[in-house]
Amino acid sequence: MRAKRLITFILLAVIAIPAAPFVYGNERDREVKVAAYNMYPGTEFSGIFLAQTPDELVAEVAEAYNDVNASNVPERIDEIADQIATNQPYLVGLQEVAIWSVGAPFDPADANFVVYDFLQILLDRLAARGAHYEAISIQENLTAELPAVFSQTSALDVRFTDRVVILARTDMSTSEIKIEGVDAGTFASLLTLPSPTLGNVVVPRGWTSADIKHRGKTYRFVNAHLESFVEYFQILQAQEVVDGPANTDLPVIVAGDYNSDPGVNPTAYNILLGSGLSDAWTSTNPGSPGFTWALSGELPSVILQPDQRVDLVLFRGGMTASSSDLIGEEVGDITPSGFRPSDHAGVVASFVLHP
Helix, strand or coil: CCHHHHHHHHHHHHHHHCCCCCCCCCCCHHHHEEEEEEECCCCCCCCHHHCCHHHHHHHHHHHHHHHHHHCCCHHHHHHHHHHHHHCCEEEEEEEEEEEEEEECCCCCCCEEEEEHHHHHEEEHHHHHHCCEEEEEEEEEEEEEEEEEEEEEEEEEEEEEEEEEEHHHEEECCCCCCEEEEEEEEEEECCEEEEEEEEEEEEEECEEEEEEECCCCEEEEEEEECCCCCHHHHHHHHHHHHHHCCCCCCCCEEEECCCCHHHHCHHHHHHHHHHHHCEHHHHHCCCCCCCCCCEECCCCCCEEEECEEEEEEEEEECCEEEEEEEEEEECHHHCCCCCCCCCCCEEEEEEECCCC
C-alpha cells in the first residue's frame, strides 16, 4: 500500500510540472542576410531629355556615353563585387543594372554590340572571388537607343537598357535556399517626360520578387526601384508595392531604391511603413542617419557626402531584424582610380525568422 501511494504521488508531481516550451533548434539557424544595391549606370540623362534640337540631342547622347566610359564601369563593379563577396548575403536586390550596347550610327536595326553588361560583369567578378550567385528574377525597365555624334567623323548608335535584378547564392543547400517562386513586373503608374526632341517619353519602373524557403520557413523578398524625377509617381508606385508584391501572408522583406528619404520627402516611405512594414535600419541603428545618397556626382570621381537615406530594407511578419549596415560608402571603398563604386551606398541586413 505504501508503495502504491508513493507511485501515485510521483505521478501527480510529474503531471503538475509545466511542460517546457518547444524550441525549434537555435533561432540563429534561421538567420538570413539580404542586400540592396543601386549600381549606377555611369551617367545622368537629364541633358538628353532637355535637348532642344536634333544636333543638341546627338551631342548630349555622346556626352552621356563618354561619361559612362570615363566612370570605369569594370573597376566600379569590381568594388561592388568585393562588398557582396565580403558580406555574402543570401539574396541581393540590384537596381540600375545597365546594359550599354553600340551599333552603326543612324541604323534602324538594334545596336547589339554589348560594351557593358553590368549583370554579367558582376557575376563574373563574384565568381572570381569564389562567391557564387545567379540571377533568379530580372525585370527590364527603360530601353532606349539614340545616335551619338562625337565629332564630324565619329558617330555611333548607343542603346541603353535598365533592369532590376534579384541575385541568389548558389553555394548553399536547398534547406537554406529553396526557390519556391519568382515574379517581376512593371508599375502601372509611370511618368511620361515631355522632351522637345523626343516627344513624350514613358519611363518604365519595376520590381522583382522571390519566395524563398529557409529551413522549413518561407518568406518573400521584394526588390524595387521607384520613380526619382516626380514624387507623385513615386508615391503611386509605393502603393503598388504595398498592394502588389508585398501583399502576402508570408513574412516579407522589401528592399531597393525607393527615392524617398524619411526626413526630406517621406510620403512614399510612410506609405510603406503604413502597410505594417518596419525599417531594418531604424530597428537596429536607432539615432543613426544611415545616409545612402548621393555619394558622388554625375562622374563617380566627384566625391560627395550623402545626405539622404533612399535605399531601404523593410520587413513584416514572422521575423526580427538583427543587424543592418551600409556598404560601399567608406573612403576605403573608393576604387584605385578614385571612383565611388556607385552614387548609392548599399544596405546589408540580417533577419531571424521566427519558428
